[in-house]
Amino acid sequence: MPADKAKPGLVVHTAGWPLNDDAFGGGFLYHLEGNKVTLGYVIGLDYQNPWMSPFEEMQRWKTHPSIKAHIEGGKRLGYGARALNNGTPQALPKLVFPGGAMVGCNAGFLNAARIKGSHAAIKSGMLCAEAAFEAVSAGRQSDELTAFETGFKQSWLFEELWTYRNFKNWFKKSPLMGKLMTGVEHWFLPKVGISNPPWTLHNSTKDHTKLKQAAEMPQITYPKLDGVITFDRLSSVFISNTNHEEQQPAHLTLKDPSVPVQINLGKYAGPESRYCPAGVYEFVNKDGADQLVINAQNCVHCKTCDIKDPTQNIVWVTPDGGGGPNYAGM
Ligand code: SF4
Structure with missing residues (x-):
């Protein structure tokens, strides 16, 4: 950023716009040291409209005067994308397995209501380290660190996450119910002496089942990208520092190669060409026949396709080598 615009420490959070009411999301913008700004937009993958492009929604979000004012005159340095698992404590998986454990955002400790997770990642790492230290000191190895799970349930971190357990649901x-009930649970109830809501909401609906067919939803036309505030996907991927070896084994495969054209394109207008933030999936017409091209070398490993593919036909596996993305400075 130009030095006169930098305000290190400034935090901006937004909710809603430019999303419609059938989608959940919001943005964040932080002024860092060294005249840098980092910003991002989060969209719930339970959105319904297959015409929606999360990448383009973020481009549109940057054009809001309140956001644009922070980034105008700057230079784009980096880009990345990832799926956030933040289903609150009800959605946490079993944290331990023989010889290992899941901590931080890997497990889903992010506190979505407070839009923060670093403190939770650090605390879960500390709790796991304490359990590992105890096990190693007792001469144990390759078993389950059950003390980590017990320690978590007795920690302030569990108490904090449990307080916000209904936020996402x-x-x-x-969105209206979300705003209203967040106010009831975290403003009204504490005022009358109830610090923790007496109810717990559960959700077992998978995000991919929420996608409606293209004919049922309005098409979305996104504004033209200007290359100054708003950018295209491919030039963004270029600055994500992703370098996959051309001949590496395929890490994105299809269970049934006929499904993308017959079902995804036929019924849902090819949503993978829009929800992938790296332009990996492209429908092309070759000799009069539609086909799906997978540009796997562009993948930034956000795992959105694994979650949102309406037919669950896409298989993502960990790629060969450490080809990025490499988020320098994050
Ligand atoms: S191919 Fe899948 S995992 Fe890779 S960037 Fe696209 S949506 Fe994300």
């Missing part, structure tokens, strides 16, 4: 009902 209220918003899943509707």
Whole structure:
């Protein structure tokens, strides 16, 4: 950023716009040291409209005067994308397995209601380290660190996450319900002496089942990208520092190669060409026949396709080598 615009420490959070009411999301923007700004937009993958492109929604978000003012005159340095698993404590998986454990955002410790997770990642790492130290000191190895799970349930981190356990599920009902009930649970109830809501919401609906067919939803036309505030996907991927070897084994495969054209394109207008933030999936017409091209070398490993593919036909596996993305400075 130009030095006169830098305000290190400034935090901006937004909710909603430019999303419609059938999708959940919001943005963040942080002024860092060294005249840098980092910003991002989060969209719930339970959105319904297959015409929606999360990448283009973020480009549109940057054009809002309140966001644009922070980035105008700057230079784009990096790009990345990832799926956030933040289903609150009800959605946490079993944290331990023989010889290993899941900590931080890997497990889903992010506190979505407070839009923060670093403290939770650090605390879960500390709890795991304490359990590992105890096990190693007792001469144990390759078993399950059950003390980590017990320690978590007795920690302030569990208490904090449990307080916000309904946040996502209220918003899943509707943005209006989300705003109203977040106010009730975290403003009204504490005022009358109830620090923890007496109810717990559960959700077992998978995000990919929420996608409606293209004919049922309005098409979305996104504004032209200007190359100054708003950018295209491929030039963004270029600065994500992703370098896959051309001949490496395929890490994105299809269970049934006929499904993308017959079902995904036929019924859902090819949503993978829009929800992938790296332009990996492209429908092309060759000799009069539609076909799906997978540009796997562009993949930034956000795992959105694994979650959102309506037919669950895409198989993502860990790629060969450490080809990035490499988020320098994050
Ligand atoms: S191919 Fe899948 S995992 Fe890779 S960037 Fe696209 S949506 Fe993300």
